[in-house]
Amino acid sequence: MRAPQMQEAAIRARAAILPRQRINSLALREAAAGYFFIAPTLLSFLVFFLIPTISGLGMSLFDWDFFSDPDFIGLENFIELSQDKLFLTTLKNTALFAVLATAGNVGLGMFIAIGINSIQWGWLKACLRTAYFIPFVISTVVVALMFGFLLQESTGVVNYYLARLGIDRIPWLSSSRWAFRSIVLIDVWKHVGFFTLIFLAGLQAIPSELYEAALVDGAGRRVRLTRITIPLLTPSLFFSLIIALIGAFQVFESMYVLTNGGPGDATRTVVMLLYREAFGSFNMGYAASMAVLLFFIILTLTVTQVRLGDRWVFYR
Amino acid sequence: MKSILNRSIQIFVLLLLCTSAAVTPAQDEVTLGFVYGSFAPQEKWEAYFEGFLEAHPNVTINYIPVPLDSWGDYTQKIVTTMLGGEQVDVIWNAIEAVPLMAERGVLRELDSFLDSDADTQEFLDDVHPKLLEGLRWKDQQYLLPFAWNTTLIYYNKSVLEAAGLPEPPPDWTWDDFLEYATTITQDTDGDGINDIWGFHHNAWLWHLGPWLVSNGSFFLNEDFSKPWYARPESIEALQFARDLIWEHGVGPSGSFNFREAFVAGSLGMMIDSPAGRQRLIPAGMSADDYDVVFFPTKSGEGAPGSQWGTDGYGITKDSQHPDLAWEMVKHLVSVDVMSKLLSGEFASASAPARQSLAADPVLVAASPANYMRFYEALENGRTVINAPYFAELAEIHDRYMSQVWANEMSVEEAATSIQADMEAVIADN
Numbered sequence: 001m002r003a004p005q006m007q008e009a010a011i012r013a014r015a016a017i018l019p020r021q022r023i024n025s026l027a028l029r030e031a032a033a034g035y036f037f038i039a040p041t042l043l044s045f046l047v048f049f050l051i052p053t054i055s056g057l058g059m060s061l062f063d064w065d066f067f068s069d070p071d072f073i074g075l076e077n078f079i080e081l082s083q084d085k086l087f088l089t090t091l092k093n094t095a096l097f098a099v100l101a102t103a104g105n106v107g108l109g110m111f112i113a114i115g116i117n118s119i120q121w122g123w124l125k126a127c128l129r130t131a132y133f134i135p136f137v138i139s140t141v142v143v144a145l146m147f148g149f150l151l152q153e154s155t156g157v158v159n160y161y162l163a164r165l166g167i168d169r170i171p172w173l174s175s176s177r178w179a180f181r182s183i184v185l186i187d188v189w190k191h192v193g194f195f196t197l198i199f200l201a202g203l204q205a206i207p208s209e210l211y212e213a214a215l216v217d218g219a220g221r222r223v224r225l226t227r228i229t230i231p232l233l234t235p236s237l238f239f240s241l242i243i244a245l246i247g248a249f250q251v252f253e254s255m256y257v258l259t260n261g262g263p264g265d266a267t268r269t270v271v272m273l274l275y276r277e278a279f280g281s282f283n284m285g286y287a288a289s290m291a292v293l294l295f296f297i298i299l300t301l302t303v304t305q306v307r308l309g310d311r312w313v314f315y316r
Numbered sequence: 317m318k319s320i321l322n323r324s325i326q327i328f329v330l331l332l333l334c335t336s337a338a339v340t341p342a343q344d345e346v347t348l349g350f351v352y353g354s355f356a357p358q359e360k361w362e363a364y365f366e367g368f369l370e371a372h373p374n375v376t377i378n379y380i381p382v383p384l385d386s387w388g389d390y391t392q393k394i395v396t397t398m399l400g401g402e403q404v405d406v407i408w409n410a411i412e413a414v415p416l417m418a419e420r421g422v423l424r425e426l427d428s429f430l431d432s433d434a435d436t437q438e439f440l441d442d443v444h445p446k447l448l449e450g451l452r453w454k455d456q457q458y459l460l461p462f463a464w465n466t467t468l469i470y471y472n473k474s475v476l477e478a479a480g481l482p483e484p485p486p487d488w489t490w491d492d493f494l495e496y497a498t499t500i501t502q503d504t505d506g507d508g509i510n511d512i513w514g515f516h517h518n519a520w521l522w523h524l525g526p527w528l529v530s531n532g533s534f535f536l537n538e539d540f541s542k543p544w545y546a547r548p549e550s551i552e553a554l555q556f557a558r559d560l561i562w563e564h565g566v567g568p569s570g571s572f573n574f575r576e577a578f579v580a581g582s583l584g585m586m587i588d589s590p591a592g593r594q595r596l597i598p599a600g601m602s603a604d605d606y607d608v609v610f611f612p613t614k615s616g617e618g619a620p621g622s623q624w625g626t627d628g629y630g631i632t633k634d635s636q637h638p639d640l641a642w643e644m645v646k647h648l649v650s651v652d653v654m655s656k657l658l659s660g661e662f663a664s665a666s667a668p669a670r671q672s673l674a675a676d677p678v679l680v681a682a683s684p685a686n687y688m689r690f691y692e693a694l695e696n697g698r699t700v701i702n703a704p705y706f707a708e709l710a711e712i713h714d715r716y717m718s719q720v721w722a723n724e725m726s727v728e729e730a731a732t733s734i735q736a737d738m739e740a741v742i743a744d745n
Contacts, residue, residue: 066395067420153570154510155577163509174570175722262718264725279392280707 059288077289098248109195132193144257176266202236354381459628463666465589466624497566500584514566519717525623594665621696
């Protein structure tokens, strides 16, 4: 008998021997305990998520400069947003960053995880796992400052060694062409360890009997990878894609510290523009409308991913 | 009889006074909220209040640190702090924030205090009038100046000496400057990468402003209602500044730790303010190791100028104790407190707003020989951009000039775009 069925049977048994009044008070006590246990989560959800989200939605309908009383202007902020060339540029930058960073983080994370998982020595596996994960626990601002030093065009360590190899100095952060790529690379360096860990957990959940059976059937390494490993990693892949995409759409610190959106607007993202509108120009309503739009973009992409996930994610 | 009566009355009055003094309740305890930039730790700011707390034992100061990234951001954080319910009475802020804070009703005008308090005359006579004027908005005083900064060219004496160059003359020209920078720039190990650079500057407002001033122009006109980027003098100055990197190769492109390079002797000249002393002292550089000189002009003629900014103290409109807050502001701009700027060891090493302190022996000992050139540059300088829409203007400048500095856009193209975009922002405001 499974656990829920056993529970149900126990409740029925108790109902048979207990008077109705006692059942009601027991149910009430159990419900109260349930609410008590979820209260901290519910409270933090309300305070840190639901109320700010609703406030943001409301604020996007107002013209508010932070100092004076807000004026209700309906959808005017959204209309202005649709004609704002700078916003469209930042949206394009954000989308491109999201695609490249997600592909880099998830793709490389899976590749590294499969590599680490195939290592026989446990100590080496643990060392590599830790090494890849360490950048993830370092503050993004610290990572950005560190790479800022390493990638300096004239005196950076990276260009110094490239010059030793006869390669011309690369304007890693000071040219429009390179700055964006550099920031994607830095993002992948920082986050790939997290995704590696997710994939490693997924790999360890694959039963070894499947590989043993495949070996008996004469399956080679490539067949085992494409027919067993990757299909059974799709739940991890699905989760990673959603997390990576949401994170990438919210990118801010690395670009703010390393390039401040420049040169020009080459590395300016929606969140950076939102921050400038809110805290530089004090256009709180306009900034809120950007946040709302970004929220719906992320929501749409996530829902689409979930819907499409049914077609390619393989749950054992 | 009359004298006995008189004596009795005197004793009675005396007793009455003594009794009333004895039963007068202690003054109410008051907490004043003080906002400061958290770039310096609280204990350094606390040093400014020595004397004030002794004179006002009923006052407790609530130190409210606010991270200072940019003045717009700092100002917004102050407002957020106040909206969050924190009682703020006295604010330390800069000239850039005055129009915004005044327009939005955050600051209280100080003219009524200045007019009714005879003690302030001594301060008004001593403070540099330009600084006082700079902290006014629409004919009202909002902050009292405390410290100020302007930028000059710092040169490392030993680097110049090694390059066989004498100390630069104050009336030097662009050609002289280029010759200095070219001579200093060297690839000492022959690996194709310069090991010593002649000069460094970025596309930042505070780096480019002096080039414009020294060529008779600026970013905008006097009241910041019209951009001046498209003026021929502006384009000429910006072109010269840009060419130092991309045409003459005497300055590094991209980000560069110029102060560290200056201290290490791998940079001959850089742009910095009086506050620059504070960063050089801990690095082991003494005032004899470097000096300052005016920005060169195209022909060597004209009064040497630069752009300047100042900070100061003001009182919030929401202050519950404006009179005590005013006492605090007066204390903060007193000679005793301002003297703490001189050694460069307290919260700031900027130049003191009081002119009487300019020749103080402590300042002279901690400063390079030609420190007084900062004061001359102030006389002929322009204020940093201080308009309510400062953040928008600064962003427009950065957007286009960063592309010029990346060699991806011509100076003329950038100047035309900046001119158009700034005109649009000004028209909107």
